[in-house]
Amino acid sequence: VGNPPYSVGQTSGNDNNANLRYPSLDARIEATYAARSTATLKNSLYDSYIRAIRWASDRVGDAGVVGFVTNGGFVDSNTADGLRQSLIDEFSAVYVYNLRGNQRTAGELSRREGGKVFGSGSRNTVAITFLVRTPGHSGPATLHYRDIGDYLTREDKLKLVDADHLATVPWQQITPNAAGDWINQRGEEFDTFQPLGSKAPDSVFTLATSGLKSNRDAWVYNFSKAVLTETVDRMVTFYNAEVERYESATAGGGPKPPVEGFINTDPTKFSWDRADRQRLPKGRTYTLRDGALRVSAHRPFARQAVWFDTELNNTVYQLPRLFPTAAHENYGVVLTDAGSHFEFCAIATDLLPNLHLLDTGKFFARYTYEAVDSRAAQGALDFGTSDDVVIEGYRRLDNITDETLTAYRAWYGDDVTKDGIFAFVYGLLHSPDYRSRFAADLKRSLPRIPRVEAGGFAAFAEAGQQLLDLHIGYEDVEPWPLTVTGDQPPAGEDPYAWFRVEKLKWGGSARDKDRSRIVYNPRVSITGIPDEAHEYLLGSRTAVEWVIDRYQVKTDKPSGIVNDPNDYAREVGNPRYILDLIAKVTRVSVDTVEIVKALPPLRIVEG
Numbered sequence: 001v002g003n004p005p006y007s008v009g010q011t012s013g014n015d016n017n018a019n020l021r022y023p024s025l026d027a028r029i030e031a032t033y034a035a036r037s038t039a040t041l042k043n044s045l046y047d048s049y050i051r052a053i054r055w056a057s058d059r060v061g062d063a064g065v066v067g068f069v070t071n072g073g074f075v076d077s078n079t080a081d082g083l084r085q086s087l088i089d090e091f092s093a094v095y096v097y098n099l100r101g102n103q104r105t106a107g108e109l110s111r112r113e114g115g116k117v118f119g120s121g122s123r124n125t126v127a128i129t130f131l132v133r134t135p136g137h138s139g140p141a142t143l144h145y146r147d148i149g150d151y152l153t154r155e156d157k158l159k160l161v162d163a164d165h166l167a168t169v170p171w172q173q174i175t176p177n178a179a180g181d182w183i184n185q186r187g188e189e190f191d192t193f194q195p196l197g198s199k200a201p202d203s204v205f206t207l208a209t210s211g212l213k214s215n216r217d218a219w220v221y222n223f224s225k226a227v228l229t230e231t232v233d234r235m236v237t238f239y240n241a242e243v244e245r246y247e248s249a250t251a252g253g254g255p256k257p258p259v260e261g262f263i264n265t266d267p268t269k270f271s272w273d274r275a276d277r278q279r280l281p282k283g284r285t286y287t288l289r290d291g292a293l294r295v296s297a298h299r300p301f302a303r304q305a306v307w308f309d310t311e312l313n314n315t316v317y318q319l320p321r322l323f324p325t326a327a328h329e330n331y332g333v334v335l336t337d338a339g340s341h342f343e344f345c346a347i348a349t350d351l352l353p354n355l356h357l358l359d360t361g362k363f364f365a366r367y368t369y370e371a372v373d374s375r376a377a378q379g380a381l382d383f384g385t386s387d388d389v390v391i392e393g394y395r396r397l398d399n400i401t402d403e404t405l406t407a408y409r410a411w412y413g414d415d416v417t418k419d420g421i422f423a424f425v426y427g428l429l430h431s432p433d434y435r436s437r438f439a440a441d442l443k444r445s446l447p448r449i450p451r452v453e454a455g456g457f458a459a460f461a462e463a464g465q466q467l468l469d470l471h472i473g474y475e476d477v478e479p480w481p482l483t484v485t486g487d488q489p490p491a492g493e494d495p496y497a498w499f500r501v502e503k504l505k506w507g508g509s510a511r512d513k514d515r516s517r518i519v520y521n522p523r524v525s526i527t528g529i530p531d532e533a534h535e536y537l538l539g540s541r542t543a544v545e546w547v548i549d550r551y552q553v554k555t556d557k558p559s560g561i562v563n564d565p566n567d568y569a570r571e572v573g574n575p576r577y578i579l580d581l582i583a584k585v586t587r588v589s590v591d592t593v594e595i596v597k598a599l600p601p602l603r604i605v606e607g
Contacts, residue, residue, distance in 0.1 A: 427464025
């Protein structure tokens with residue numbers, strides 16, 4: 001019986017505080033929980049609390065009870081499917097009392113999760129679990145589950161786990177499905193639809209990728225191109241000096257000192273990644289590469305400068321095939337991936353996407369690019385199809401498969417194009433019918449696309465194109481007519497100083513927010529945000545809330561680097577940029593809600 005620690009690893013490469021290794025215990029996890037998991041990334045299965053479950057399960061013997069208070073993420077996470085299957089096979093009875101409290105969410109989803117059971121000391125879901133093993137039992141365990149409910153305060157939850165209440169718990173008996181789902185069980189129909197992106201020949205897209213994973217966003221992202229360039233220059237200069245210092249220390253031919261004890265881990269100097277530690281003793285230095293300065297979609301409606309470089313970013317995935325240089329335009333859709341903390345959502349962008357643009361997501365681009373021989377490129381002709389377009393040494397290819405085009409023309413008519421298919425997919429993924437009907441499936445896997453009635457294709461494609469235009473071109477839409485107090489600075493006042501933002505906030509009080517009003521700064525306020533704007537959710541926040549959250553002056557605590565959205569306003573030459581953005585995102589929100597409400601019912605053609 002215990003409360004194991006909840007830790008999957010160190011939070012920063014500068015910590016020098018990585019979790020200890022447990023070879024025998026981790027081998028048991030690999031042979032059981034990891035072996036049965038369908039997830040691609042399984043690092044979270046080596047979290048300390050899961051190690052404790054494995055350790056206790058192996059030591060309780062042929063008869064006994066394991067009782068733990070732990071992170072409750074294993075109850076419903078995609079990665080923990082193998083763990084859930086193992087527990088059902090290894091025990092006679094499993095009791096899970098889910099206290100909720102997941103504060104790694106935000107907005108309405110966070111409010112539904114309720115209070116944090118351990119107060120400020122916890123942000124995770126918390127579950128009380130009893131694993132019972134009895135002699136002579138055969139077959140799978142009986143699973144008893146109790147969800148404590150929505151919107152409960154910490155005090156409410158503690159009352160429900162006192163002795164009087166626990167004597168009469170209304171347990172729900174659950175039969176797990178073949179996939180290892182305990183709650184929010186997925187159905188079989190979803191698996192018959194066309195995969196959106198995979199190695200299967202029948203997928204819609206040839207290639208899917210994750211967004212940019214830098215592991216040092218404070219250093220390689222900034223609203224200001226000038227600040228970012230200076231920051232990266234400082235970072236590279238420091239790292240190269242460390243390489244030189246290390247080489248000087250080993251110049252005499254003696255044994256090389258351990259990197260961990262040698263390098264300067266001051267977080268104001270550099271953010272160390274594992275690759276940096278491996279390159280340093282090899283004498284690898286960094287340079288400021290031409291063309292690395294790009295523009296990225298860091299979060300919804302928050303574009304920032306980014307230093308896109310395979311050495312200075314942790315993982316770039318397939319992004320160089322989609323945005324090989326700044327001259328190569330592309331656009332695509334970012335979706336919440338399996339296991340996301342967010343409810344399923346999608347957003348289109350024509351910018352380099354961050355891995356966490358929508359929690360942790362996948363990006364499906366309209367095109368891919370491949371390098372061509374320069375002499376061949378000079379002789380290439382543009383016949384008006386994407387396969388023939390050569391741009392500055394790269395050939396642009398359709399990312400939608402030819403097999404998909406053939407199938408869609410057979411289903412929906414010969415006039416179907418790949419642009420139309422892309423728009424159809426985007427429209428369908430916004431369908432409330434689709435999202436609600438397949439909510440459990442979308443929580444655990446990427447979308448699959450059903451065949452719809454012929455008339456439905458045209459309607460979804462038309463709506464999808466309207467949504468693409470809105471979401472990609474949000475900076476160019478007609479602003480919503482908001483009422484602005486302080487709209488004009490006084491004569492002689494610097495407009496950049498007048499419209500400077502420190503931190504946007506809603507009107508009203510913390511307990512009773514007025515979401516029709518935004519306090520922009522002490523001089524400027526905004527009123528007239530319509531209720532409809534708050535119906536457009538991107539994960540745990542509305543689009544307008546994303547703007548409020550991102551457009552504030554932030555100082556990264558470890559590095560001291562300041563990220564100031566007012567710098568972006570200066571660089572684009574518009575002191576009202578943030579003020580105008582609020583009006584434009586309000587327009588995007590209202591129009592999106594209107595388009596989505598007008599979508600046709602989802603009528604699926606079987607077979």
